[in-house]
Amino acid sequence: MAALKIKKGSTSHSAYNLRPNFSDEVETHTLAVLVDNEPGVLARVIGLFAGRGYNIESLTVAEVDHTGHLSRITVVTTGTPQVIEQIKAQLGRIVPVHAVHDLTVEGASVERELALFKVSGTGDKRVEALRLADIFRANAVDSTLESFVFELTGTPGKIDAFADLMRPLGLVEVARTGVAALSRGSE
Amino acid sequence: MTRQMTGAKMVVQALKDQGVDTVFGYPGGAVLPIYDEIFQQNDIRHILVRHEQGAVHAAEGYARSTGKVGVALVTSGPGATNAVTGLTDALLDSIPIVVLTGQVPTFMIGSDAFQEADTVGITRPCTKHNWLAKDTDTLAETLHQAFHVAQSGRPGPVLVDIPKDVQFANGTYTAPEKSDTTIYQPETKGDITAINELVEAMEKAERPVFYTGGGVINSGPKASALLRELVEATGIPITSTLMGLGAYPASGENWLGMLGMHGLYEANMAMHDCDLMINIGARFDDRITGLISAFSPNSIKAHIDIDPSSINKVIKADIPIVGDVESVLTDILKVWKARGRTVNRDAIANWQSQISDWRKVECLKYVQEGKIIKPQYALSRLEALTKEHDRYITTEVGQHQMWAAQYLGFEDPNRWMTSGGLGTMGYGFPASIGAQVAHPDSLVINVAGEASWLMNMQEMGTAIQFRLPVKQFILNNERLGMVRQWQELLHGERYSHSWSEALPDFVKLAEAFGAKGIICSDPDDLDDAIMEMITYDGPVIFDCLVEKHENCFPMIPSGKPHNEMLLGEASTQGVIQAGGAVMV
Numbered sequence A: 001m002a003a004l005k006i007k008k009g010s011t012s013h014s015a016y017n018l019r020p021n022f023s024d025e026v027e028t029h030t031l032a033v034l035v036d037n038e039p040g041v042l043a044r045v046i047g048l049f050a051g052r053g054y055n056i057e058s059l060t061v062a063e064v065d066h067t068g069h070l071s072r073i074t075v076v077t078t079g080t081p082q083v084i085e086q087i088k089a090q091l092g093r094i095v096p097v098h099a100v101h102d103l104t105v106e107g108a109s110v111e112r113e114l115a116l117f118k119v120s121g122t123g124d125k126r127v128e129a130l131r132l133a134d135i136f137r138a139n140a141v142d143s144t145l146e147s148f149v150f151e152l153t154g155t156p157g158k159i160d161a162f163a164d165l166m167r168p169l170g171l172v173e174v175a176r177t178g179v180a181a182l183s184r185g186s187e
Numbered sequence B: 001m002t003r004q005m006t007g008a009k010m011v012v013q014a015l016k017d018q019g020v021d022t023v024f025g026y027p028g029g030a031v032l033p034i035y036d037e038i039f040q041q042n043d044i045r046h047i048l049v050r051h052e053q054g055a056v057h058a059a060e061g062y063a064r065s066t067g068k069v070g071v072a073l074v075t076s077g078p079g080a081t082n083a084v085t086g087l088t089d090a091l092l093d094s095i096p097i098v099v100l101t102g103q104v105p106t107f108m109i110g111s112d113a114f115q116e117a118d119t120v121g122i123t124r125p126c127t128k129h130n131w132l133a134k135d136t137d138t139l140a141e142t143l144h145q146a147f148h149v150a151q152s153g154r155p156g157p158v159l160v161d162i163p164k165d166v167q168f169a170n171g172t173y174t175a176p177e178k179s180d181t182t183i184y185q186p187e188t189k190g191d192i193t194a195i196n197e198l199v200e201a202m203e204k205a206e207r208p209v210f211y212t213g214g215g216v217i218n219s220g221p222k223a224s225a226l227l228r229e230l231v232e233a234t235g236i237p238i239t240s241t242l243m244g245l246g247a248y249p250a251s252g253e254n255w256l257g258m259l260g261m262h263g264l265y266e267a268n269m270a271m272h273d274c275d276l277m278i279n280i281g282a283r284f285d286d287r288i289t290g291l292i293s294a295f296s297p298n299s300i301k302a303h304i305d306i307d308p309s310s311i312n313k314v315i316k317a318d319i320p321i322v323g324d325v326e327s328v329l330t331d332i333l334k335v336w337k338a339r340g341r342t343v344n345r346d347a348i349a350n351w352q353s354q355i356s357d358w359r360k361v362e363c364l365k366y367v368q369e370g371k372i373i374k375p376q377y378a379l380s381r382l383e384a385l386t387k388e389h390d391r392y393i394t395t396e397v398g399q400h401q402m403w404a405a406q407y408l409g410f411e412d413p414n415r416w417m418t419s420g421g422l423g424t425m426g427y428g429f430p431a432s433i434g435a436q437v438a439h440p441d442s443l444v445i446n447v448a449g450e451a452s453w454l455m456n457m458q459e460m461g462t463a464i465q466f467r468l469p470v471k472q473f474i475l476n477n478e479r480l481g482m483v484r485q486w487q488e489l490l491h492g493e494r495y496s497h498s499w500s501e502a503l504p505d506f507v508k509l510a511e512a513f514g515a516k517g518i519i520c521s522d523p524d525d526l527d528d529a530i531m532e533m534i535t536y537d538g539p540v541i542f543d544c545l546v547e548k549h550e551n552c553f554p555m556i557p558s559g560k561p562h563n564e565m566l567l568g569e570a571s572t573q574g575v576i577q578a579g580g581a582v583m584v
Ligand SMILES: Cc1ncc(C[n+]2csc(CCOP(=O)(O)OP(=O)(O)O)c2C)c(N)n1
Pocket: B396, B397, B398, B399, B400, B401, B423, B424, B425, B426, B448, B449, B450, B451, B452, B453, B475, B477, B479, B480, B481, B482, B483
């Protein structure tokens, strides 16, 4: 676990970064969890969150290294600093977990989410939806005479904002992928 | 050299290669190929239990009393679900065991086949790790990895679920040394900067205390030896959790006795008033801390634990050290000696005299008078008459368990087996069987309550069949005593279902199984009866009829700090207030 300098198998060499912060303020953290892509591994991670009462705001998972059979699970979670540290330490205990990165504390990172929006309507509303989509650089990936499906990529905040704008213009359905995130820079 | 064999044969081969000499198990359809292999060899002894829960607790007793990995083998479906309590017990107490379960053949998984259960799904939260072995070629490596994970880092239970077709199929056997164990490599060496910081704090501390736990026992006998050396050299008083008893000898000069909810007055007061708390392999369990916000308010807290998730989970650690106890204690001693073996002698002498004052409270004092045996007296006599023996003690769960922890003295690690984290009634009898199998010539005693004992009493059959001379010392109060005590203190003396009605005649029950039964109700007969139990060459059920309404003290009521311990019957009414009442 890089954030805690905890190597695989879950123990830290340096305990200094375990110095506690027992503040009561709830923070949002984005964690990247590298796991062996084997049956049940996602259940282990989700089961940990459910069993210990941690929050999941967003979760994405896919294989990222075909030959190494590695998957990357990106979890956005909330909790006090103590709870966030517990979540990371608990994740680190799971045998098929290779590394846990706390992107929120490990320097700058980029976060993106993809969403699809179905908006139906005619007349002015339809024109306005298309105009706003253009401003947000959303692509129309399907259209009929009464509807559009827009595709939008961006931060969760941008997607929320677009959804808010589409709602009065005939938003029918939204599908979101959840957050994918990487640290910035060369490493 | 590659070797071809069936999956079933691989299981037996892997067990042999892992140095396993004993398996506790119960057969069924989905493990028949493995049982067939067990039948055709003599290296591994199979102990047929009478219920799968018993197999897992026996494996725990075996593991805890030897320091080795315990092994249980059960069938699919009901065999696996019966093992769940034992797995959870081993998870909470960090006991290394490997449980092998049979599974329906791979091509039937998911079809609700006969005796199919989602075993890896059910046991995922109650194992350290588990595997569904879908391929005979990788089965052996999985089994070796299972042993590796069970005993590395913080030990725990693992499970390998083996479908029946995988047992029948042929594959290539992988030897342990060829198996990939890099999948799990916990760090064992503690951070030297933090260790230096701890040694510095030890040198200055005026009121230091060692608070030790099961992690010392799990780390191995060397860890206990190092702990003893450190305690003797520094003169720092030491207390222990229920799980850590025996790491430091009860006869040791600096021994404070057990701490926690039913711990000793001097131990809890020392924890509350100390200025340096050195936690070695314990986890600030709620039975220990009491009210968190009032827990040892003025101390610097050092926490040594092999599991980083234990640190700062409950109590903020000022000096966190992640590492194996043996390795960290080696380094602490090295640094402390190199820096000149300093402690604050004068201050510690004052601290010790404060502790002697607390000892004068004599929190374990009781009065044995009249014709009814006090449970405390029964245990004091058991202690006096057995302490010179090569002795292993297991317990069930309840008042008797706490009294055993208070009144029996443990001089060595691995001699005391009790269900601490899960508090599993029914643990003690099968655990005593596991310990006796591992130590056939030793005196193995299960200190039991009548209610707990009945939960796994079927294991009498196992004791008889395998000639295991386990002594079942039942403190029979005809009550679910611990439940009754809480109802008295917390629920206005409304004793809802806390009686043991319709108890069997334990002497006849023993005889029905072919064992010896002893009943004792008179304090004057107790010594002779205990001697009769010890000298009898075979299993004994000892029905010790004790005072029915004795409460277990000292007691820190839930939601109270350490220095608000109840010491006796006086003014116990309404002591647990609403805040504490919601806690268990
Ligand atoms: C499997 C299980 N069920 C219920 C409990 C709750 N419980 C804790 S102690 C106790 C009573 C135990 O009675 P007994 O074994 O006679 O021991 P005593 O307290 O009387 O010494 C009960 C029911 C438990 N710990 N384990």
